[in-house]
Amino acid sequence: MKGSDNIFDKLSRIRGLKRFATIFSTLKGIVYGVQEISVGAPHIRDNIEIKRYMSCVIIALMPAALAAIYFHGLYVLAIIAVSYVVGGLVEVSFAVIRKKDIEEGFLVTGIIFPLTLPPATPLWIVAVGAFFGVLFGKEVFGGTGRNIFNPALVGRLFITIAFPGVMSGVYKMPLSDAITSATPLGLFKADHVITPVWDLLLGMSAGSLGEVFRLGIIAGGLFLMFIKVSNFRIPIAYLGTVALFAFIGGFFAPNVFAPPLLQLLTGGLLYGAFFMATDPVTSPMTNSGKWIAGILCGIFTVLIRTFSGYTEGVMFSIILVNALTPVLDTAILSIKYKAVKK
Amino acid sequence: MKIKSITFRGGYRFKRFKGQPREETVTLPLPDKVILPLKRDGFEEAMPCVEVGQKVLTGQLIARDDNSLSSPIHSSISGMVESVKKITLNGVKTAAVIIKPGQSEEWAPAHNSPSAWDKMTEDELDEILYISGVSSLGSNGIPTRFNSSRIGKKDVKDIIVAHTDSDVFNVSIQALLGDAGMESVITGLKILGVAFQGARVHVVLSRNQKKIIKELASNFSSDQKISVYGVKPKYPQDNRNILISSIPGINTHTRNIPVFNLQDIVHIYEAVVKKKPLVERVVAFSGSGFEQNRHYRLRLGTLLEDILKGKTAVPKSVRFIMNSVLNGKALDDLDRPLTEKMHQIIAVPENHEGELLAFARPGMRKDSITPVFVASFLPFGKKLDTNINGEERACISCGFCADVCPSRLLPQLLHRYAERNIINEKLVQYRIEDCVDCNLCTYVCTSKIPVAALIKKGKEKLAADGLIQEPGETGSGKDSNPEKERV
Numbered sequence: 118m119k120g121s122d123n124i125f126d127k128l129s130r131i132r133g134l135k136r137f138a139t140i141f142s143t144l145k146g147i148v149y150g151v152q153e154i155s156v157g158a159p160h161i162r163d164n165i166e167i168k169r170y171m172s173c174v175i176i177a178l179m180p181a182a183l184a185a186i187y188f189h190g191l192y193v194l195a196i197i198a199v200s201y202v203v204g205g206l207v208e209v210s211f212a213v214i215r216k217k218d219i220e221e222g223f224l225v226t227g228i229i230f231p232l233t234l235p236p237a238t239p240l241w242i243v244a245v246g247a248f249f250g251v252l253f254g255k256e257v258f259g260g261t262g263r264n265i266f267n268p269a270l271v272g273r274l275f276i277t278i279a280f281p282g283v284m285s286g287v288y289k290m291p292l293s294d295a296i297t298s299a300t301p302l303g304l305f306k307a308d309h310v311i312t313p314v315w316d317l318l319l320g321m322s323a324g325s326l327g328e329v330f331r332l333g334i335i336a337g338g339l340f341l342m343f344i345k346v347s348n349f350r351i352p353i354a355y356l357g358t359v360a361l362f363a364f365i366g367g368f369f370a371p372n373v374f375a376p377p378l379l380q381l382l383t384g385g386l387l388y389g390a391f392f393m394a395t396d397p398v399t400s401p402m403t404n405s406g407k408w409i410a411g412i413l414c415g416i417f418t419v420l421i422r423t424f425s426g427y428t429e430g431v432m433f434s435i436i437l438v439n440a441l442t443p444v445l446d447t448a449i450l451s452i453k454y455k456a457v458k459k
Numbered sequence: 460m461k462i463k464s465i466t467f468r469g470g471y472r473f474k475r476f477k478g479q480p481r482e483e484t485v486t487l488p489l490p491d492k493v494i495l496p497l498k499r500d501g502f503e504e505a506m507p508c509v510e511v512g513q514k515v516l517t518g519q520l521i522a523r524d525d526n527s528l529s530s531p532i533h534s535s536i537s538g539m540v541e542s543v544k545k546i547t548l549n550g551v552k553t554a555a556v557i558i559k560p561g562q563s564e565e566w567a568p569a570h571n572s573p574s575a576w577d578k579m580t581e582d583e584l585d586e587i588l589y590i591s592g593v594s595s596l597g598s599n600g601i602p603t604r605f606n607s608s609r610i611g612k613k614d615v616k617d618i619i620v621a622h623t624d625s626d627v628f629n630v631s632i633q634a635l636l637g638d639a640g641m642e643s644v645i646t647g648l649k650i651l652g653v654a655f656q657g658a659r660v661h662v663v664l665s666r667n668q669k670k671i672i673k674e675l676a677s678n679f680s681s682d683q684k685i686s687v688y689g690v691k692p693k694y695p696q697d698n699r700n701i702l703i704s705s706i707p708g709i710n711t712h713t714r715n716i717p718v719f720n721l722q723d724i725v726h727i728y729e730a731v732v733k734k735k736p737l738v739e740r741v742v743a744f745s746g747s748g749f750e751q752n753r754h755y756r757l758r759l760g761t762l763l764e765d766i767l768k769g770k771t772a773v774p775k776s777v778r779f780i781m782n783s784v785l786n787g788k789a790l791d792d793l794d795r796p797l798t799e800k801m802h803q804i805i806a807v808p809e810n811h812e813g814e815l816l817a818f819a820r821p822g823m824r825k826d827s828i829t830p831v832f833v834a835s836f837l838p839f840g841k842k843l844d845t846n847i848n849g850e851e852r853a854c855i856s857c858g859f860c861a862d863v864c865p866s867r868l869l870p871q872l873l874h875r876y877a878e879r880n881i882i883n884e885k886l887v888q889y890r891i892e893d894c895v896d897c898n899l900c901t902y903v904c905t906s907k908i909p910v911a912a913l914i915k916k917g918k919e920k921l922a923a924d925g926l927i928q929e930p931g932e933t934g935s936g937k938d939s940n941p942e943k944e945r946v
């Protein structure tokens with residue numbers, strides 16, 4: 118069998134479709150695998166590749182996604198579909214313009230983004246967020262691997278700031294249609310209500326689509342760490358810092374700081390720590406940098422949650438640390454390589 | 460004696476690959492002709508001392524030049540000199556003596572010393588090591604009072620002997636040993652000790668070779684000069700620089716450390732005790748491209764074409780690789796003689812075809828640094844071929860390359876500079892010079908970027924600009940001069 122006999126090669130040779138050659142070559146890669154062989158040493162290569170890598174992230178997100186569908190019905194599927202279609206279109210157009218293969222990164226962004234949204238988010242807002250996120254979070258930087266910010270977060274941040282009214286009134290309790298704005302963190306901030314742990318773990322609280330079924334998120338996050346697709350340093354540093362900071366804060370000002378366990382199990386913290394702060398592209402290069410980034414995320418999160426007008430701080434913290442990452446990398450490299458130089 | 464356990468950070472363990480050579484060693488019938496290049500790898504050309512038409516015995520000296528850095532050459536079969544002509548080996552022209560076999564299979568001894576080896580003086584051993592051709596072995600040759608190595612004999616303070624089973628396929632120790640068994644290794648090491656009075660000998664073995672380690676340890680228990688170390692069989696433990704930096708108490712800044720493998724030690728034993736010059740080599744045939752994975756005892760100078768004929772498994776095309784699939788060269792041209800630098804030929808199937816829905820398969824036989832394939836949890840042998848297993852993509856900073864880098868570099872950082880052709884002091888500051896060309900970063904790369912090749916390009920450019928030393932000078936790797944051997 119010659120590699121060039123398959124349907125995608127034939128399609129890409131059809132006159133009118135030539136300019137979409139990149140789409141067909143991507144599809145060919147997905148279906149038939151690659152035909153390329155090594156040139157010189159090393160003659161063999163590891164079997165890990167980007168599609169497998171990204172698929173693993175998507176698998177790890179499945180418990181959270183399925184729970185969201187269970188809690189809020191098929192409308193969630195529509196949200197996810199809109200995110201994929203819009204994000205995909207942006208990605209594909211850029212690939213066609215650049216004449217490069219379509220990068221698999223959007224497959225992950227396409228699912229991470231909608232799961233950060235409140236259950237009743239209107240579809241047009243989903244579309245705007247996905248479009249903005251992929252375009253300004255990624256493509257303007259030159260595509261996957263060159264972006265500074267997590268594209269899903271850029272999209273989420275944009276709609277939060279652009280449509281504050283819509284975005285605050287769209288939370289629902291699972292398995293019901295009643296609109297509420299009372300997320301567990303909000304309840305604590307307003308009335309010091311502490312939502313029971315099991316409700317938080319199993320998802321019986323108001324919150325964004327993918328963030329409430331916390332058992333599933335923990336399972337997915339541990340799975341990713343175990344298969345080394347995500348680096349364990351960031352989530353551990355992040356969650357550890359939040360718990361420690363909240364504990365110390367609570368020691369001095371118990372009514373201001375939410376207690377550690379509540380901090381850990383509310384809002385988008387677990388989701389953000391396991392799936393967004395770990396995005397390898399936007400996190401620091403060195404291991405020490407990863408520890409520091411996790412710690413910074415934790416400090417910012419508790420600070421924003423406790424002292425700002427916002428109830429939730431995960432999104433801002435990660436974006437902020439994303440922005441600091443290049444500086445952090447430069448600083449660490451200059452320390453690391455100055456010390457060693459003789 | 461206490462066996463010290465040593466290792467290094469990073470690296471990668473290649474486990475359970477199908478195609479490991481079995482222990483047995485098969486001797487093939489003598490070849491129809493041998494081609495003996497007079498220039499050994501890393502040395503100058505020796506002067507022929509036989510004439511066309513002259514009868515020679517196995518082991519008879521056919522070339523020698525005491526005035527240049529060279530190694531004496533011996534006929535590897537008994538017969539007649541057919542011609543002396545120029546050939547090109549690894550891109551370098553050299554004269555070669557071509558010998559056709561005759562009737563007899565008589566041997567000429569490597570030396571005529573009547574005394575047993577332990578009665579010999581250092582000078583006598585020196586001469587035998589040189590005159591038997593054995594001094595051409597190892598990373599830098601064996602320094603003697605002759606012109607046999609770039610290293611001065613007096614400068615040698617440490618000698619390393621390594622057999623760490625750290626590559627994908629590894630020569631079996633048992634298969635190397637001749638009739639004398641472990642005795643050959645033990646005596647070979649002792650000889651080395653006597654020949655280098657002022658040096659320590661460090662023997663580095665895979666810690667899975669428990670029996671052999673024990674045997675060596677009990678033999679050298681009272682010997683201050685010889686130390687035995689056990690290591691994790693982790694690639695690239697065999698690399699010269701990695702060996703040097705993982706053994707405690709060695710001066711890492713000196714280049715005067717010859718490194719040998721166990722076969723070299725067996726050759727030393729055979730030359731001194733059995734009076735057998737360097738005329739043959741045990742070569743492992745590894746990889747699933749061969750029908751039989753075992754070792755062959757082969758005469759130097761035999762054409763690879765003849766050796767490999769009929770030994771491949773399938774009509775499918777295979778790639779023959781010398782010594783290591785990680786950093787060995789492909790043998791594109793089989794019309795070349797077997798040389799003393801080969802210890803393994805690996806046949807890896809070429810795979811241009813890809814695999815249907817490869818990314819979604821369970822991967823029962825797929826190796827990976829991450830446990831994303833079920834093979835990581837199954838006891839089955841893993842398969843390999845030359846497919847790169849994925850499309851080249853932008854670097855996603857997954858960090859696997861930095862995890863495996865034995866020199867603790869940040870390949871993901873270095874390759875970015877090299878890719879954009881920003882090759883300057885910045886790379887020197889990031890210690891690009893420390894890269895030992897192990898190619899592991901390319902192996903593990905999720906985005907299938909030729910990371911190591913880009914880094915190498917950077918090093919070459921920096922060396923040309925005089926910002927770092929020539930890569931060859933630091934003596935990295937098993938191949939003494941990788942540049943020259945590019946096929």
Ligand code: SF4
Nearest residue numbers: 864894895897898900
């Ligand atoms: S940078 Fe050099 S030493 Fe490090 S893994 Fe790559 S090839 Fe090996």
Ligand code: SF4
Nearest residue numbers: 854856857858860904
């Ligand atoms: S392994 Fe490849 S993709 Fe991963 S960080 Fe290194 S160079 Fe980048």
